[in-house]
Amino acid sequence: MSATNSLSPSARAPRRWSFSRGRSSSDNSFIVLQRERNTYTRQMRQSLVVLCIVVAVAGACSGDPPDKEMQQAQSAIETARAGGAERFATTELKGAEEALAHARDAVGQRDYRLALSFALDARERAQSATKEAIDRKATLREEAERSLGSAQTALLAARNRLKAAEVSKVQARILAESRSNIAAGEGRVQEARTAFEQGNFEAASAAASQAATALAQTARDLDALVAPAARRRR
The missing domain is CATH 1.20.140 (Butyryl-CoA Dehydrogenase, subunit A; domain 3)
Known part of the structure; x- marks a missing residue:
């Protein structure tokens, strides 16, 4: 068996990839992807929250016309007329009719808060006219x-x-x-x-x-x- 020269170049060993290094690369890709998904999810949630706030604020600002209160005011005015308010409570009845007209104008301008205020005032004045007519x-x-x-x-x-x-x-x-x-x-x-x-x-x-x-x-x-x-x- 011949001796091997220590100075002679040795054969190049084949390159080997460790199993652990390959697994680490896959894990890193998964982590990056998961982070991107989490970021996207957070952004979507934030967008939805902002959208809900905008919708809520818009709804609070616009509201609904006070149809119920205006109908009640109209009924109260009709009751006052039937009770003789046109003769015995002219001032209060006229005030109720004018307030209801203002409420309708406010609805036309989409100012529902003002319309509600006028409708309630009209109903109260009409009820007062009815009582005044009865007393008179x-x-x-x-x-x-x-x-x-x-x-x-x-x-x-x-x-x-x-x-x-x-x-x-x-x-x-x-x-x-x-x-x-x-x-x-x-x-x-x-x-x-x-x-x-x-x-x-x-x-x-x-x-x-x-x-x-x-x-x-x-x-x-x-x-x-x-x-x-x-x-x-x-």
Whole structure:
């Protein structure tokens, strides 16, 4: 067996890749890919969050028109009208109608917050008009009842004075005017009753007051006729 020269070049050993080095390269690629995916996911989540915020803010700014409140206001106005607010609560009813008109204008301008404010104001004013009309009608009814009572009392007094004049032998020619005045008074009292039954308390009060005044004057005139006749009988 021949000896080998230590100075002679040795055969080049073949290059070998270790199993561990190949595995490390694959792991690195996977890690890089995973990081890219995580970054993309975070960006998408952030974008979705921003989009949700934008949508929420836009919804809060725009909102919905206050249809429900406006319908309630319209119903309250109609109730007030039916309750006589056009006659007995004119100012409040007009204010309610104007507020509702402003609410509709605000809806047309897409200012729903302002529209809601006007709608609520219109509903409140209409409800106030209804209450005011009810209270006013109750007051006028009481006044009309008192006026009718006074007119009826004056009518009975005038009739009694006429009977007394007839008993006292006052000439029929002189009593003719008194009879005519009493008949006219009866007609006014009847007009007052009719107006009262129709709910027109102001007209009832006016007619009854006129009748009471005229009949009271007729009664005084008859008293003046009866006194001289009574003295003549003595």
